[in-house]
Amino acid sequence: MGRAFVYVIIGGGVAGGYAAHEFVKRGVSQGELCIISEETVAPYERPALSKGYLLPEDPARLPSFHCCVGSNEERLAPKWYKENGIELILGTRVKSADVRRKTLLTATGETISYKYLIIATGARALKLEEFGVNALDATNVCYLRDLADADRLVDVIQSSSGGNAVVIGGGYIGMECAASLVINKLNVTMVFPEAQCMARLFTPKIANYYEEFYQSKGIKFIKGTVLTSFDFNSDGKVTAVNLRDGTKLPADLVVIGIGIRPNTSLFEGQLTMEKGGIKVNGKMQSSNASVYAVGDVAAFPVRIVSDTRRLEHVDSARKSARHAVSAIVDPANTGEFDYLPFFYSRVFTLSWQFYGDNSGEAVHFGEFDKTTFGAYWVNNGVLVGSFLEGGTKEQYEAMALVSRVKPRVEDLGELERLGLEFALSVKEKPSPAAGESIVVGGGGGGGGSGGVGVVVEKPLYGWHAAAGVIVAASIAAFAYWYGRRRRRW
Numbered sequence: 001m002g003r004a005f006v007y008v009i010i011g012g013g014v015a016g017g018y019a020a021h022e023f024v025k026r027g028v029s030q031g032e033l034c035i036i037s038e039e040t041v042a043p044y045e046r047p048a049l050s051k052g053y054l055l056p057e058d059p060a061r062l063p064s065f066h067c068c069v070g071s072n073e074e075r076l077a078p079k080w081y082k083e084n085g086i087e088l089i090l091g092t093r094v095k096s097a098d099v100r101r102k103t104l105l106t107a108t109g110e111t112i113s114y115k116y117l118i119i120a121t122g123a124r125a126l127k128l129e130e131f132g133v134n135a136l137d138a139t140n141v142c143y144l145r146d147l148a149d150a151d152r153l154v155d156v157i158q159s160s161s162g163g164n165a166v167v168i169g170g171g172y173i174g175m176e177c178a179a180s181l182v183i184n185k186l187n188v189t190m191v192f193p194e195a196q197c198m199a200r201l202f203t204p205k206i207a208n209y210y211e212e213f214y215q216s217k218g219i220k221f222i223k224g225t226v227l228t229s230f231d232f233n234s235d236g237k238v239t240a241v242n243l244r245d246g247t248k249l250p251a252d253l254v255v256i257g258i259g260i261r262p263n264t265s266l267f268e269g270q271l272t273m274e275k276g277g278i279k280v281n282g283k284m285q286s287s288n289a290s291v292y293a294v295g296d297v298a299a300f301p302v303r304i305v306s307d308t309r310r311l312e313h314v315d316s317a318r319k320s321a322r323h324a325v326s327a328i329v330d331p332a333n334t335g336e337f338d339y340l341p342f343f344y345s346r347v348f349t350l351s352w353q354f355y356g357d358n359s360g361e362a363v364h365f366g367e368f369d370k371t372t373f374g375a376y377w378v379n380n381g382v383l384v385g386s387f388l389e390g391g392t393k394e395q396y397e398a399m400a401l402v403s404r405v406k407p408r409v410e411d412l413g414e415l416e417r418l419g420l421e422f423a424l425s426v427k428e429k430p431s432p433a434a435g436e437s438i439v440v441g442g443g444g445g446g447g448g449s450g451g452v453g454v455v456v457e458k459p460l461y462g463w464h465a466a467a468g469v470i471v472a473a474s475i476a477a478f479a480y481w482y483g484r485r486r487r488r489w
Contacts, residue, residue: 001109001110001111002103002110002111002112002113003034003087003110003111003112003113004112004113004114005031005032005033005034005087005112005113005114005115006028006032006033006114006115006116007023007028007032007033007034007114007115007116007117007118007328008033008034008035008036008104008112008114008116008117008118009033009034009035009036009117009118009120010035010036010094010097010104010117010118010119010120010121010266011035011036011037011119011120011121011122011263011295011297012035012036012037012038012039012041012042012043012088012090012120013037013039013043013046013120013122013295013317014043014044014045014046014067014070014295014314014317014318014321015120015122015294015295015296015317015318015320015321016035016037016043016118016120016321017042017043017044017066017067017068017076018043018067018068018071018317018318018321018322019118019120019294019321019322019324019325020033020035020043020067020076020081020086021067021068021073021074021076021322022321022322022325022326023086023325023329024084024086026325026326026329026330027329028084028086028329029085030084030085031085031087032085033085033086033087034086034087034088034089034112034114035081035086035087035088035089036089036092036094036104036106036112037088037089037090037091037092038091038092038093039090039091039146039147039148040090040091041062041078041090041147042066042067042076042077042078042081042088042090043066043067043076044062044065044066044067044147045065045066045067045068045069045070045314046146046314047070047314048060048065049144049146049147049149049150050144050172050173050176050177050180051176051180051346052065053150053154054150054153054154054157054177054180054181054183054184055180055183056183056184056185059154062147063075063077068318070314070318071318089106089112092106092107092108093106093107094106094107094266095107096266097266097267097270098270099117099267099270099271099288099290099291100270100288101113102114102115102117102290104117114290115290116290116291116292116328117290117291117292118291118292118293118294118321118324118325118328119267119278119286119291119292119293119294119297119298120293120294120295120297120317120321121262121263121264121266121297122262122263122295122296122297122317123145123260123261123262123263123296123297123312124145124260124261124263125143125144125145125149125256125257125258125259125260126258126259126260126261127143127256128141128168128227128256128258131258133227133228133229133230135230135238135254136230136232136236137236138230138232138236138237138238138254139152139156139236139237140156140160140237140238140251140252140253140254141230141238141254141256142156142253142254142255142256143255143256143257144173144177144255144257145260153177153255156253157181157184157186157253160186160252160253161184161185161186162185162186162187163186163187163252163253164186164187164189164249164250164251164252164253165178165181165186165187165188165189165251165252165253165254165255166188166189166190166191166241166249166251166253166254166255167181167188167189167190167191167254167255167257168191168192168227168241168254168255168256168257168258169190169191169192169255169256169257169258169259170190170192170194170196170197170198170199170223171192171197171198171199171200171257171259172198172257172345173255173257174190174192174197174255174257175190175197175198175210175214175345175347176345176347177255177257178190178214178219178255179214179217179219179347179348181253181255182217182218182219186252186253187218188218188219188220189219189220189221189222189249190214190219190220190221190222191222191223191225191226191227191241191243191249192223192226193223193224193225193226194223194224195223195224196208196211196223197210197211197214197221198210201343201354201358203358203362203364203375205362205364205368205375206364206375206387206389209368209373209389210350213348213350217348222243222245222247222249224245225243225244225245225247226243226244227241227242227243227244228242228243228244229242230242230251230254231248238251238254239251241254260296260312261276262276262277262278262296262297262310263297264276264277264278264297267286267291270288271286271287271288271291271293272286272287273299274299274308275299275308275309275310276299276310277293277296277297277298277299277310278293278297278298278299279299279308280292280293280298280299280300281300281301281336282300282301282303282335282336282337282338283323283324283327283331283334283336283337284298284300284320284323284324284327284337285324285327292324292327292328293324294317294320294321294323294324295316295317295320295321296310296311296312296317297310298310298320300320300337300339301336301337302339302341303336303337303338303339304338304339304340304341304356304357304403304404304406305341305356305357305359305384309341311339311341313342313343315342315343315344316339316341316342319337319339320337320339323337340355340356340400340403340404341354341355341356341357342354342355342400350389350390351389351390352387352388352389352390353387353388353391353396353399353400354385354386354387355385355386355387355399355400355403355404356377356384356385356386356403356404356406357377357379357384357385358377358385358387359377359379359384359385360377360378360379360380360384361377361378361379361412362375362376362377363375363376363377363378363412363415363416364416365415365416365418365419365420366419366420371389371390372388372389372390372391372395372420373388373389373390374386374387374388374389374391374399374419374420375387376402376409376415376422378409378412378415381408381409381410382406382407382408382409383402383403383406383407383408383409383415384403384406385403386399386400386402386403386423387399388420391420394424395420395423395424398420398423398424398426399423401423401426402422402423402426405426407426
């Protein structure tokens with residue numbers, strides 16, 4: 001038994017949904033496209049699971065957050081796929097893949113053949129057992145990666161009101177879940193081995209701000225240690241969490257957020273791998289010309305940092321999926337994927353955005369005891385990244401643009417003094433002509449010491465700057481809207 005399609009998407013997460021939307025926008029014919037997903041529902045905006053889905057009042061529920069509402073576009077409910085002739089094969093696992101023969105074998109025994117394949121399999125949550133800790137399938141030990149995980153977590157939250165919750169991990173999932181748990185009136189303790197939260201992204205100073213804010217909400221932190229074992233009751237539920245430093249924490253609920261691993265096993269030995277994912281070029285095309293990879297599973301060239309990276313964030317999933325479809329359908333008019341790394345989060349009343357790269361020296365600005373502050377990262381005299389908490393639409397657009405333009409910085413002290421005004425001044429300058437250098441930032445104009453000492457990199461051509469303005473402004477504008485209008489997601 002088998003079926004054949006021109007295009008097949010394996011994976012029904014964010015990237016799969018956005019790829020399908022792009023195919024339809026580009027005129028895919030009915031019957032040409034198939035999506036195979038292990039989940040039992042149509043693709044949805046996964047960020048909702050750690051935010052609005054966990055709220056005690058008016059929680060987000062499907063169909064409200066199906067793709068592509070996260071980018072302020074139409075909602076792709078199951079009816080949409082049917083109306084557009086897209087075969088949606090749900091609740092189905094792909095057992096094996098043969099990229100040479102261009103076939104997929106499902107767990108039900110069906111063979112699906114394709115002309116072009118988009119791998120959007122995403123990643124799975126790392127399990128405690130991979131680190132030598134056995135949870136014995138306790139029902140109150142929860143992960144959060146898909147809708148089934150979220151439903152299970154909601155059930156445990158509702159049965160643990162007023163109890164003790166322990167969150168293992170200080171990254172995205174840990175921080176967002178901890179905020180949701182305390183809103184649900186649980187006593188929350190976060191445990192992680194690093195010296196600070198969000199250690200891969202935040203500086204110690206930025207992390208300290210968020211940790212103090214969390215503490216003001218009643219959340220406790222235990223840092224520099226790890227989970228080693230659990231105590232169980234006669235029903236098999238966890239009653240306590242034991243840490244390496246000897247601490248025992250009472251627990252009615254445990255949330256595990258210790259990272260993810262890309263789902264690449266179907267294609268190992270068939271496609272080139274790099275940095276834990278499937279290596280692709282600037283068209284999101286793998287080492288097999290008929291196979292593309294997008295989202296968390298793709299290791300792609302990030303031109304602005306001159307490095308191949310695998311980015312675990314919804315914005316990258318959305319944009320890489322659209323780019324892959326463009327490269328498949330209209331290769332002659334599709335350039336290299338020129339992505340500006342972008343991360344954001346919203347918890348409580350806080351909302352931050354990060355753009356670019358956090359390498360080099362961090363220059364903080366603003367008052368950290370107020371609501372708006374940020375940082376720039378300067379590497380070898382070039383501004384390569386920026387972070388802003390509590391910004392306006394205009395300010396976020398400026399931070400995105402300055403990270404895209406990558407101006408040279410000769411005086412870190414002056415950059416710190418100018419702070420947010422530096423990014424705003426770059427935004428307001430006209431695009432330079434080819435090969436021209438321009439001075440950016442405020443300052444005294446005429447000669448002498450009144451200059452700011454910050455200049456735009458010389459090989460910045462007009463079309464580069466114009467493209468940067470469009471891309472950076474669109475990213476920041478969407479993110480600001482997303483934060484203001486869809487705070488539950």
